[in-house]
Amino acid sequence: MATQRKTNEARSRLIFGDLWEYDPAPETADPKLKERYDLFIGGKFTRPRSGKYFASINPANERKLADIALAGAADVDLAYAAASRAFVRWGSMPGRERGKYLFRIARLLQDRAREFAVAETLDGGKPIKESRDFDVPMAAAHFFYHAGWADKLEYVAPGRRVVPLGVVGQVIPWNFPLLMLAWKLAPALAMGNCVVLKPAETTSITALKLAEILQDAELPAGVVNFVTGAGEIGAAVMGHPGAAKVAFTGSTEVGKAIMRQLAGTNRKMTMELGGKAANIVFDDAPIDQAVEGIVNGIFFNQGHVCCAGSRLLVQESVADQVISKLKNRIRVLRVGDPLDKNTDLGAINSREQLSTIRRLVASGVREGAVMYQAPCELPERGFYFPPTLFTRVTQSHRIAREEIFGPVLSILTFRTVDEAIEKANNTAFGLSAGVWTDKGSRILRMSTELKAGVVWANTFNRFDPSSPFGGYKESGFGREGGRQGLLDYVGLT
Amino acid sequence: MSRIPVTKTPKVYIAGAFVRSESARTFKVSDASGAFFANMPQCTRKDLRNAVEAAAKAGPGWARRTPYNRAQILYRLAEMLEARSGELVESLVRFGARRADAEKGMTVGVDRLIHYAGWSDKYAQLLGSVNPVASPHFNFTVPEPMGVVGVIAPDSPPLLGLLSMIAPVIASGNTVVALASEKVPYPAILLGEMLATSDLPGGVVNLLTGFRKEMVPTFATHAHIRAIFAAADADERKALRLGAAASVKRVRFAEPVGKAWFSDSAQGLDLIRDFVELKTTWHPIGS
Numbered sequence: 001m002a003t004q005r006k007t008n009e010a011r012s013r014l015i016f017g018d019l020w021e022y023d024p025a026p027e028t029a030d031p032k033l034k035e036r037y038d039l040f041i042g043g044k045f046t047r048p049r050s051g052k053y054f055a056s057i058n059p060a061n062e063r064k065l066a067d068i069a070l071a072g073a074a075d076v077d078l079a080y081a082a083a084s085r086a087f088v089r090w091g092s093m094p095g096r097e098r099g100k101y102l103f104r105i106a107r108l109l110q111d112r113a114r115e116f117a118v119a120e121t122l123d124g125g126k127p128i129k130e131s132r133d134f135d136v137p138m139a140a141a142h143f144f145y146h147a148g149w150a151d152k153l154e155y156v157a158p159g160r161r162v163v164p165l166g167v168v169g170q171v172i173p174w175n176f177p178l179l180m181l182a183w184k185l186a187p188a189l190a191m192g193n194c195v196v197l198k199p200a201e202t203t204s205i206t207a208l209k210l211a212e213i214l215q216d217a218e219l220p221a222g223v224v225n226f227v228t229g230a231g232e233i234g235a236a237v238m239g240h241p242g243a244a245k246v247a248f249t250g251s252t253e254v255g256k257a258i259m260r261q262l263a264g265t266n267r268k269m270t271m272e273l274g275g276k277a278a279n280i281v282f283d284d285a286p287i288d289q290a291v292e293g294i295v296n297g298i299f300f301n302q303g304h305v306c307c308a309g310s311r312l313l314v315q316e317s318v319a320d321q322v323i324s325k326l327k328n329r330i331r332v333l334r335v336g337d338p339l340d341k342n343t344d345l346g347a348i349n350s351r352e353q354l355s356t357i358r359r360l361v362a363s364g365v366r367e368g369a370v371m372y373q374a375p376c377e378l379p380e381r382g383f384y385f386p387p388t389l390f391t392r393v394t395q396s397h398r399i400a401r402e403e404i405f406g407p408v409l410s411i412l413t414f415r416t417v418d419e420a421i422e423k424a425n426n427t428a429f430g431l432s433a434g435v436w437t438d439k440g441s442r443i444l445r446m447s448t449e450l451k452a453g454v455v456w457a458n459t460f461n462r463f464d465p466s467s468p469f470g471g472y473k474e475s476g477f478g479r480e481g482g483r484q485g486l487l488d489y490v491g492l493t
Numbered sequence: 494m495s496r497i498p499v500t501k502t503p504k505v506y507i508a509g510a511f512v513r514s515e516s517a518r519t520f521k522v523s524d525a526s527g528a529f530f531a532n533m534p535q536c537t538r539k540d541l542r543n544a545v546e547a548a549a550k551a552g553p554g555w556a557r558r559t560p561y562n563r564a565q566i567l568y569r570l571a572e573m574l575e576a577r578s579g580e581l582v583e584s585l586v587r588f589g590a591r592r593a594d595a596e597k598g599m600t601v602g603v604d605r606l607i608h609y610a611g612w613s614d615k616y617a618q619l620l621g622s623v624n625p626v627a628s629p630h631f632n633f634t635v636p637e638p639m640g641v642v643g644v645i646a647p648d649s650p651p652l653l654g655l656l657s658m659i660a661p662v663i664a665s666g667n668t669v670v671a672l673a674s675e676k677v678p679y680p681a682i683l684l685g686e687m688l689a690t691s692d693l694p695g696g697v698v699n700l701l702t703g704f705r706k707e708m709v710p711t712f713a714t715h716a717h718i719r720a721i722f723a724a725a726d727a728d729e730r731k732a733l734r735l736g737a738a739a740s741v742k743r744v745r746f747a748e749p750v751g752k753a754w755f756s757d758s759a760q761g762l763d764l765i766r767d768f769v770e771l772k773t774t775w776h777p778i779g780s
Contacts, residue, residue, distance in 0.1 A: 141627065158619050159762060252741065259738035264731040271741065428740075447774045448637075457776040464626035468634050472770050473719070474741040482624055484634060484771050492763060 022334070025341040027128045031119035033205065036067045039075055039228060040211035042082035043221025049074040054229075056205060059125035060338050060347040060382045068204045071227035073236050076196070079225035080242035083167040083194035086222030091164045091192045099150030102189060104217040105210075106143035112213070113137065116206055120178055121338045123205040125347030125383070126301050128339050138463060139182035142481075145465035146186035149486060153191065156483060162490035164192030165268065166244035171234040173250045174200035174349050175304040175405075180249055181207050183480045185224060186465075188247075191489040194223050198237045201230040202350050235261065243267060245489070249306075251403070252429070252474050270478030270488045272306070272470055274403040275431030278424035279309030279460060280414075280446065283318045285436035289458065291325045294409070297434060297460040299333060299387055302345050303407040304353070306475075307432035309460055311400060312411045313420055319413045323391060326409075330374040330387040337379065345407055348383040357385050357406035364390050364399035369410070395426055403429070417442065421449045430472030434460045453479070503678075505534045505702055506685025508547030509695015515539040520704070522678065525589035533678050536703035538711040541670065544699035545717050548641040548668035551696030556638045556666035560614035567610035567664060570691040571603045574684075578603065581683055585652060588677045598653040601755050605653075608760055609660040616665060616765045629778045636769035638666035639743065640719040643712040645705070645733075647724035647747065651677035652684065653754050658722050658747060659698055661764035667720075670699045672712065678702040709733065716740045720768055723747065743767070 036053065038045040053067035071079075090098065109116065117131040126135070149156075156162050168188045172180040177199060188195050199207040207226050214224055227233055231254070238246045238258045245268035248258055252273040262269065279297050281290045297309025314322045338346030348354040365371055369390040378384040385406055393400050393410040400410045414420045424433055433452040435443055443457045453471045456462060463469065468482040478488040504511035513519075516539055519532035534540075555563075574581065578599045585595035617636055624632040642662045647654035651674035659669050673681030685700045701708065709729050712721060713736025720743035721733055730746060737744045745767045749759045 157763070256738045256741065259741070260735055263734035263738065264727075273741065443776065447772070453770065453772060455772065455774045457774060459630065459775055459777050462626075462628065462630060462775050464624065464628065464632065466624045467626055467632050467775070468624070468771050468773050470771070472639075472772075476741060477743050479771050482634065482773075483622060484620070487766075 022342050024337070026337070027118055027121075027132070027339050027341055029114040029118045031122055032115050033066055033119060033122075037069060037205065037208040037228070039069045039071055039079070040208060040224070040226040041075065041079045042225065043215065043219070045211070048072060054201075056123060056202065058122050059202075059349055060122075060379070062381055065122055066205060068228050071229045071233045075227055076233065076236045076240055079196045079227050080167060080240050082222035083196050083225055084242055086220055087164075087166055087194045090194055090220060090223050091166070093192070095151030095153060095192075098192060099147045099190065101217055101219050102143050102147030102150060102186060105213055105219070106140045106147060108213045108216055109136070109140040109143065109210070113140070116178060116209060118339070119209055120206050121346065124174060124177055124203045125338050125349050127343040127346040128341055129343070130301060135176055135179045139178045142179070142182040142186045142465045146190040150190040153490070156486045156490060157492055160492045162191070163493055165489065165491050166193060167242050168193045168195050168489065169237045169240055169243035169246040170195060170197040171237055171248050171250065172197065172199055174203040175301060175306070177203035178206040178210065181210065184247055184249070187480065187485050188489050189223065191486055193245075193489055196225045196227065196237055196240070196243070198227050198229065198234050201228075204228040238262065245269070247478070247488070248272070255476060268488070270480070271476035272478070272480065273474060273476035274429055275306045275308070275471065275475050276311055276401065276403055276427050276429045277307055277309050277432040277434065277452065278311045278313050278450075279434035280420050280424060280436065281312065281314045281318065281322055282437035282439070282442065283315040284438045286438065286458070287318065287322060287325065290436040291322065291329055293434065293436060293458070293460045294326060295329055295333070298409040299330070299345055299407050300461050302348055302385070304349055304405055305461065306403075307454060307461065309432075309434050310404060310409060312409055313414050313423055314411060315420075316413045316415050323389070323411060326389060327372055330389070333374060333376070333387050335376045335378060335384060335386060345387060348385050348406065351383055353405065354383040354385060357404055357408065360399055360402060360404045361388060361408055364393070364397060364410070367397045367399075369393045369397055369399060395423060401427065417445070421446065425449075425451045428474040431475035432456065500531065503531050503533050503682040503702070505536060505540070505682070505700055506688060507540065507544045507699045507701070509689065511685065514703070515543060524587045530679070533702050536701040537707060540701055540703075541708065541711050541715060544670040544701060545641055545715055547696035547699055548670050549717055551694055552638070552640055552668045555663070555668055555694060555697045558666070560617070563664065563666065564610045564613035566692045567606055567613060567660065570688065570693060571606035571610065573687040573691045574599070574606065575603050577683070577687060581652060581680060584680050584683055585677070588679065590650070594650070597755060598650050602653045602656045605657055605760050606660055609664040612762065612765055613664045616762055619762060620766055620769065620771070624773070630775045631778050632773065632775050634771050634773045636665065636766070637772050639768055639770055640667065641717055642667045642669050642768055643715070643718040643721045643723075644669050644671035645709065645712060645721070645723035645725060646671060646674055646681070647754075648674045648676040649751060650754055652680040654724060654747070655681055655684065657754060657759055658724070661760070662722060662768045663697060665765050665769050667768055668697045670718065671701065672705070672708050673700055673702050675703070675705050705729070710736060713737060714739060718742065720745070722768065
């Protein structure tokens with residue numbers, strides 16, 4: 001009897017689960033890394049005033065990739081001075097000429113796409129299939145899209161004339177290093193602003209590789225400047241009096257600190273902060289598609305995604321079915337070497353982030369949720385975490401309220417549409433949400449009632465340069481992408 | 494003996510009702526000649542709490558009204574103001590406004606309400622979009638109200654400033670808790686009486702009177718106020734921004750000063766845009 005049950009259970013699983021092992025399929029393109037990366041100020045690579053460098057490691061094996069310049073306040077001053085000088089010409093250049101530089105950047109990035117994808121995967125730990133098929137092509141697409149806006153400023157705000165703001169300070173996170181850079185640079189430059197940008201401490205390499213492209217594109221010196229380092233340099237970039245505007249993507253905690261830091265100024269701000277998205281599955285949803293969407297929603301980029309579908313709300317009548325299919329599905333996710341083309345989940349970005357994930361997962365167990373982890377072998381070196389589900393999660397659990405930023409899904413159930421809306425909106429965040437149902441009118445009702453800036457219906461984690469992205473409530477303000485995103489980089493006259 | 498006039502007890506308009514301050518405090522208001530006029534409710538954070546609760550309750554219903562309906566209600570409010578403009582002008586003059594300015598302020602205020610009435614069913618087409626994404630998805634962006642918005646009105650012009658700040662905020666379906674001018678609060682009391690007869694559902698606009706010094710920090714930190722629209726000095730701006738950081742409130746400061754409120758540049762689509770969220774929805778295009 002017991003044997004019979006086991007066979008039935010095995011049959012319901014995906015048959016290719018553990019029948020054979022995959023051969024390694026490493027991506028071998030040369031990332032063309034330098035041993036040492038300097039700051040990029042005034043169109044030149046320059047040594048930091050301090051003479052200090054820090055190591056950037058590969059989170060997949062903890063080996064050093066390169067030394068990165070450690071910027072200080074004096075370097076930030078130089079970067080702002082260079083940007084401010086460059087603005088005189090850049091801000092008044094005819095839009096059609098400005099646009100050509102952006103088109104060039106897009107094309108040059110496409111030329112070197114594979115090299116950049118490998119560099120991104122080495123530096124950040126994300127699977128090569130994602131950096132190759134998503135991060136790099138999408139970054140190029142952002143430059144291409146915004147390039148075409150540069151000579152169309154009169155169409156940005158109906159009834160008003162728009163002008164560039166000046167120098168913009170930008171700080172970006174480590175989860176999509178090159179893509180976030182493109183999201184920030186492209187609209188700022190298209191609207192005629194100059195930029196001082198700080199990449200995340202653990203993922204500076206592709207920004208500095210992009211600086212090579214900016215040189216090849218002959219972008220005028222000082223239009224874009226990169227300063228590298230940790231949080232205090234980020235604060236210096238955000239707080240610099242030379243910034244007409246600042247844009248930040250990162251945690252809600254740091255975003256609030258920046259808002260306080262700038263409280264006494266007139267600085268314009270864009271904040272793209274954390275999230276705790278509800279992914280809502282109704283009983284009439286196409287269940288197999290929904291399961292794929294849930295997996296994509298939470299395990300894409302190891303869950304290091306501000307808009308990740310980290311709270312699954314599933315209708316009670318199909319909860320057992322969905323959870324069982326999910327468990328089967330995550331058993332066959334491949335965790336390991338990010339450079340392997342078959343890898344689904346790569347390395348956690350840093351030791352620090354790994355310990356954050358572990359701490360929150362431990363709180364989930366302690367608070368009484370039931371944990372399921374896919375049985376998978378993790379590499380001995382490097383930072384890894386297995387795909388993890390929690391069932392029996394309540395709304396008060398920390399794992400249902402706080403952003404984990406890892407491959408951890410908290411599952412809650414609901415009975416009625418109203419309950420789903422109530423639970424989905426019961427969060428301080430409001431970045432994104434997902435809805436799975438076959439009923440069109442229900443999709444539109446959910447989309448109207450969910451307090452989130454992006455709603456994915458019968459899909460998840462889709463992005464496009466023409467599609468505005470940004471949050472409600474404590475997920476921040478301002479939009480990136482589309483015509484709407486341009487308004488955050490212009491003044492109205 | 495000549496008849497003794499019946500004087501009015503000023504009450505603030507919260508949740509569609511006229512109430513005294515929850516803390517039962519008042520402050521004395523004199524007219525421009527220095528003569529005693531009335532005891533004005535000195536609203537405190539308890540009144541703000543009640544007003545925010547009322548605004549939050551009224552919010553979903555107001556946001557669900559059709560844009561056409563919101564437009565007609567704003568137009569109806571303009572009708573109420575036009576009909577009682579004499580009374581409003583007298584109240585402004587009594588508290589020191591030049592008659593010409595008071596009259597001009599009233600006509601501009603009524604016209605401005607009509608301006609925003611007309612926007613109610615148009616701004617979505619200008620601020621929203623269908624987005625040409627590079628994948629088989631239908632993708633569209635629509636503006637939605639933020640929720641409860643705190644308005645802090647200028648002292649000059651007290652009524653036109655208040656109207657100019659409330660109208661763009663409610664046109665898109667937000668609800669408002671407003672602090673009236675501290676120096677000239679009485680026109681806001683009259684405005685409350687007009688709101689009550691304008692078909693605007695109770696709780697959509699709530700008007701408080703009181704001291705800026707007490708109320709500004711409370712507006713800044715109330716977590717259920719999603720955005721602030723304030724005519725504020727440098728210190729108040731900093732306090733509002735600091736408080737706003739705790740719950741990532743959107744903060745917008747009113748730009749006009751003095752006579753600039755009379756100009757057409759003190760109104761328009763940009764002020765509506767500052768108090769909407771943009772929501773983007775994706776759906777696959779399939780068989």
